[in-house]
Amino acid sequence: MDAQRSLNITIDDTSPIIRYQPLSLFTLDTVPDPLTGWSPICGAKTWVCDDHSAHTTSFDGAKFALSFFGTGIYLFGNVTSGMSYELTIDENG
Numbered sequence: 460m461d462a463q464r465s466l467n468i469t470i471d472d473t474s475p476i477i478r479y480q481p482l483s484l485f486t487l488d489t490v491p492d493p494l495t496g497w498s499p500i501c502g503a504k505t506w507v508c509d510d511h512s513a514h515t516t517s518f519d520g521a522k523f524a525l526s527f528f529g530t531g532i533y534l535f536g537n538v539t540s541g542m543s544y545e546l547t548i549d550e551n552g
Contacts, residue, residue, distance in 0.1 A: 470525065472514050473499070479514060479523045493517045517542075 470476065481496035492498065493516045500513045513536075514523075538544055 471512070473512055474525075476527075477523055477525045479521075481518065481521065483516070483518075497521055497523065 479497035483492050483494075483496040483498040496518045497514050497516045500515055532548070534546065536544075
């Protein structure tokens with residue numbers, strides 16, 4: 460009988476496997492606007508985010524997606540100002 464193994468992997472918010480929709484409208488010369496979509500918040504205060512970064516949005520209907528194979532997932536974050544979120548796994552809300 461094979462022993463089951465458990466492995467936890469943390470995926471940073473800057474990982475390319477996370478697909479944010481829509482992205483905020485900004486360029487390297489402007490500040491991201493969370494009212495227009497997902498915006499990166501970089502702890503280093505640069506456009507190159509490090510492991511102290513996050514993404515934020517105030518855009519109604521914004522979403523993010525990632526695909527994975529496994530038996531569990533943890534979502535870390537918060538909502539403010541009366542906002543909420545819906546989590547869908549395997550296309551089931």
